[in-house]
Amino acid sequence: MSTANLDSALNTKAAVHGAEHEEEDHRMFGFIVFLISESVIFISFFVGYIVYKLSATDWYPAGFEGLEVREPFINTVVLVSSSFVIYFAERYLHRENLWGFRIFWFLTMAMGGYFLVGQAVEWMNLPFGFTDGVFGGTFYLLTGFHGLHVLTGVLLQGVMLGRSFIPDNYEGGEYGVNATSIFWHFVDVIWIVLFILIYVWR
Amino acid sequence: MSNTLMEPPVQESLQPQPGAPDNWKRFFTFSTDHKVIGIQYIVTAFVFFLFAGLLAMIMRGELLTPESDLVDRTVYNGLFTMHGTLMLFLWTFPMLSGLANYLVPLQIGARDMAFPRLNAVAFWLVPVFGIILTVSFFVPGGPSQSGWWAYPPVSLQNPTGNLINGQFLWLVAVALSGVSSIMGAVNIVTTIIRMRAPGMGWFKMPVFCWTVLSAQLIQLFGLPALTAGAVMLLFDLTVGTSFFNPELGGDPVLYQHFFWFYSHPAVYVIILPIFGVFSEVFPVYARKPLFGYPVVAVSSLIITALGAVVWVHHMFASGTPGWMRMLFMFSTMTISVPTGIKVFAWVATVWGGKIRLNTPMLFALGGLIMWVFAGITGITLGSVPFDIHVNNTYYVVGHFHYVVYGAVVMGFYAAIYHWFPKMTGRMYYEGLGQLHFVLTFIGANLNFFPMHPVGLMGMPRRVASYDPEFAFWNVLASMGAFLLGVSTLPFLLNVLSSWARGPKAGDNPWRAIGLEWMVSSPPPHENFDEIPVVVSAPYGYGGDEPLVASEPEKELVGEYS
Numbered sequence: 001m002s003t004a005n006l007d008s009a010l011n012t013k014a015a016v017h018g019a020e021h022e023e024e025d026h027r028m029f030g031f032i033v034f035l036i037s038e039s040v041i042f043i044s045f046f047v048g049y050i051v052y053k054l055s056a057t058d059w060y061p062a063g064f065e066g067l068e069v070r071e072p073f074i075n076t077v078v079l080v081s082s083s084f085v086i087y088f089a090e091r092y093l094h095r096e097n098l099w100g101f102r103i104f105w106f107l108t109m110a111m112g113g114y115f116l117v118g119q120a121v122e123w124m125n126l127p128f129g130f131t132d133g134v135f136g137g138t139f140y141l142l143t144g145f146h147g148l149h150v151l152t153g154v155l156l157q158g159v160m161l162g163r164s165f166i167p168d169n170y171e172g173g174e175y176g177v178n179a180t181s182i183f184w185h186f187v188d189v190i191w192i193v194l195f196i197l198i199y200v201w202r
Numbered sequence: 203m204s205n206t207l208m209e210p211p212v213q214e215s216l217q218p219q220p221g222a223p224d225n226w227k228r229f230f231t232f233s234t235d236h237k238v239i240g241i242q243y244i245v246t247a248f249v250f251f252l253f254a255g256l257l258a259m260i261m262r263g264e265l266l267t268p269e270s271d272l273v274d275r276t277v278y279n280g281l282f283t284m285h286g287t288l289m290l291f292l293w294t295f296p297m298l299s300g301l302a303n304y305l306v307p308l309q310i311g312a313r314d315m316a317f318p319r320l321n322a323v324a325f326w327l328v329p330v331f332g333i334i335l336t337v338s339f340f341v342p343g344g345p346s347q348s349g350w351w352a353y354p355p356v357s358l359q360n361p362t363g364n365l366i367n368g369q370f371l372w373l374v375a376v377a378l379s380g381v382s383s384i385m386g387a388v389n390i391v392t393t394i395i396r397m398r399a400p401g402m403g404w405f406k407m408p409v410f411c412w413t414v415l416s417a418q419l420i421q422l423f424g425l426p427a428l429t430a431g432a433v434m435l436l437f438d439l440t441v442g443t444s445f446f447n448p449e450l451g452g453d454p455v456l457y458q459h460f461f462w463f464y465s466h467p468a469v470y471v472i473i474l475p476i477f478g479v480f481s482e483v484f485p486v487y488a489r490k491p492l493f494g495y496p497v498v499a500v501s502s503l504i505i506t507a508l509g510a511v512v513w514v515h516h517m518f519a520s521g522t523p524g525w526m527r528m529l530f531m532f533s534t535m536t537i538s539v540p541t542g543i544k545v546f547a548w549v550a551t552v553w554g555g556k557i558r559l560n561t562p563m564l565f566a567l568g569g570l571i572m573w574v575f576a577g578i579t580g581i582t583l584g585s586v587p588f589d590i591h592v593n594n595t596y597y598v599v600g601h602f603h604y605v606v607y608g609a610v611v612m613g614f615y616a617a618i619y620h621w622f623p624k625m626t627g628r629m630y631y632e633g634l635g636q637l638h639f640v641l642t643f644i645g646a647n648l649n650f651f652p653m654h655p656v657g658l659m660g661m662p663r664r665v666a667s668y669d670p671e672f673a674f675w676n677v678l679a680s681m682g683a684f685l686l687g688v689s690t691l692p693f694l695l696n697v698l699s700s701w702a703r704g705p706k707a708g709d710n711p712w713r714a715i716g717l718e719w720m721v722s723s724p725p726p727h728e729n730f731d732e733i734p735v736v737v738s739a740p741y742g743y744g745g746d747e748p749l750v751a752s753e754p755e756k757e758l759v760g761e762y763s
Contacts, residue, residue: 026316030392037384037422044430044460048445051456130443134451137443141434 031179035186042190045145049138049197061132068122069199075118076195079150082111083188086181093177098164101177105161108184112154119147142194149187156180232326234318236303237725239325241625243300244618246328247293253336254288255687257281262649262683265676270667278666279347280368284335286350287372290468291379292332294610298475299324299386301617302414304625306390308718309408311399311736313728316392324385331378338371346372349664351461354446354454358438365440373436380429387421390414399717401736401751405496408716408740413478416502417471420509424464424471431460455520462513470509473605474502476613477544480566483616484548486714487563488555491741494547501540508537518586519593527586534584538577545574560712561635565616568643572608576601579654594664597657603650607686612642615693622697623707627723630704634696641689649682715742715749 053059060066086108092100123143130140160176163169228238229245261281264272273281303321307314315321338345345368348357357369394415398407434445435457444450446457485492492498514522514530522530548570557563579601583589592598615638622630652675657663661672668676710719717736721729735751742749 026392026396029396030317030388033391033422034384034388037387037426040423040426041430044427044463048430048434048456048460052453055453056451130437131441134444134453137434137437137445141437141443141445 025175027175028178028182032182035182039186039190042145042193045138045142046193046197049142052134052138053201056134058133059135061128061136064128066202067199071118071122072195072199075115075122076191078111078118079115079191080188082108082115083185085111086184090177090181093164093174102161102164105157105164105177109154109157109161112150112157112184116147116150116154119143119150139198142198146187146190146194149183149190153180153184153187156183232322234314234322235727236307236315236318236321237625237729239321240300240302240304242325243296243303243328246325246332247296247300250288250292250332251297252690254285254293255690257285257288259683259687261285262680264666265668266680268668268670268673268676273666275666276344276347279664280339280345282664283346283349283372284339287335287346287376288332289606290350290472291376292328292335294472294606295379295383296325296328297614298414298417298472299383301475301479301614301621302386302390302418305621305718306393306411306414307397308624308721308725308729309411309716310394310397310402311717311730311734312393312397313730313733315389316397317389320385321389324382324389327378327382327385331375331382334371334378335375338368338375341366341368341371343367351458351465352435353461354435354438354452354457355448357435358447360439369439370436373432373439377429377432377436380425380432383421383425387418387425390418391422399733399736405499406736406739407499408478409481409492409495409499409502410475410478412499413474413476413481413502416506417474419503419506420467420471420474424467424510426464427460428464431457434460455517455522458517458520459513462516463510466513466516467506467509469602469605470505472610474505476569476610477502479613479617479620480548480570481544482716483562483566483620484551485741485743486620486712487558487560487566488552489558489743490551490555491743491745492547493550494543495739495741498544498547501543504540505537508533508540512537515584515589518589531584531586535581538581541577545570545577560619561630561632561639562616562620564636564639565612565619565642568639569609569612569616572604572612572646576604576608579604592657594662595657596653596661596663599663600650600653600657603653607646607650612646615639615642618697620712621718622700623711624718624723624725626701626704627707628700628704629707629711630696630700634692638689638692638696641685641692645682645685645689647682649679649686652676652678652682716740717749720750 085104089101089104089108092098092104123140128136128139130136156176157180160180163176228235229242231238233239233242260273261278264270264278266272270278303315303325306312335345342364343362346352346357348359348369352369352372360367360369394407394411434443437443438445438447438452444452446452446454448454481492481498512530512534514526515534518527518530552567579597583592583598583601619630619635622628656672656675656679659672659675661668661676707723709721709723711723712719717730717734718725720734736749737751738747738749740749
């Protein structure tokens, strides 16, 4: 066996010793791989939306002038800010300040809830439906699919909040908290693209 | 040193031998052992292979005569749709998931997959959507009739008016298959990237793992596009949206883009692990290192990358603009470069080797020959003028059956025979195996070669009746199809009888080099009593470098760490 080989074996051996002792955790890596894959669904929908919009002759349904931007913009600000709030929640958990974590975590949930309610109110006041042309279809498909992700995020946050009340659950809860937080940032970034495509791009 | 090579140290385990016949029941449980799940996948997939093969034989029975006389035309439509769908989503995908599940942790020196429970869930979805697809034969209106690619507006027709119709069940099954595949892909990619044994750098990893990684990356980045298209199609079909419905302003060609953006790379998902199998099998039976190992390994990733930008060659006849045709013709041609590199590497591996013609080697060589033929017809199809001429004829059917049967099924058989002693601890019967090979090789060529001339003569695919001038080639093809049906009998007899009471195989009956051959047959629970330390590149045939660190070297390592 050559020396170079033995050297590389020595280096990696140390890493593996660590792994065998504390059961190396691959969950976060796997979750990020999953999110990358999930983002391709959104990208596909976005590409579909762009193709439809570029090739459409009558984009909006008859009698509809365009989407109201003011309320969705407030919604956007709330959702984007919640990404910063959840970051502080994570920091509190990292410093083992459980109540700080719970307060900021709950605030994130409330902001996500506000976003969902705002979305529902907007949906109810729109004069067109899911089956009204390609615009109606893509609008509800994109906002609905994204809303489903926001709802999933809020529910996950609820689970993590509940688990923080189990005594001595700090270690078990941490992966879930980090994963939920990454998921939340993901949902946020998707919304920014979506907002630009649907509301800003006329 | 050469002693170590010939008889690698076998790690004894205190665990009971999991391959013993008395605990066959574990294959019917929610086991999280990657080896159990691997075999569950393989056996389930093979059952559906036989079922979908039966559908194909009914179709070939219909095509024995020019008239539509055996089955009704709508039944025929359902038959080719379900044949294609079952073969892809319930045979090739689960089969390669099974191989990857069984082999990857063993080959990289891991105790299991990264997420064992996720692994089990991904497997148990397979029988669920398999049953959903099968049930669609019995709903009013029969199964989906729109072909395995389900192009709208054909796939938007719902003559019965029921919510639960064949096309609906088809979409649900494909969606579940996607969920299962994504779970598997996340698991396999994480396992290969994060769980390789110490010392196993990228260029010490067997090519099979390289190809599985490349294939699963395609699943991660391509499959969601099909999911997106399928969701939109499902809404069009059930609630009446207008994404792909041209009558309501939708764009059916967009569906084709979504579909082929995934489904062309899906061909590489299927074929890449077969390239891996070829790369594992040829060195063992030629007793030579794999020629150009690092290049063969990396060209898998190149195929993954190029495979993402060729999909429009399925749509040359779909009104695609000229610049797009030229672009995708060019990209399609370039993908033959990394593929060709592999073919030449395998030929160079076999060349001048001490060749042993055991069944796995026979299947691999036969598969390679048929793959080269498929590759040549593939290049002809990549050229726009030729493709438009033969579009939707049997030439295309012949081409891709040389891929999916000639290369993929033959490769699967090679893999099953090669790793059968490892999986079961028993040896198959060589004579039956060789009989199986002869029947399969003749049957496959007899079945699929005549499709080329008859396609060039202009016979369209997906028809139950045809012009009598095509009869000669069709009869030949049907004979081949029935021969292929017969060929599964010696295989089943062979594997079932030798699994039950075949002669005991040693831990390394092929004298192969690889981590999976250093554990007992079948491998113990959790595979390795002690994780090996890899010190050299794979395929060291004819050399004297050991694959893993010996005990004294490991102790030395232990002192340092």
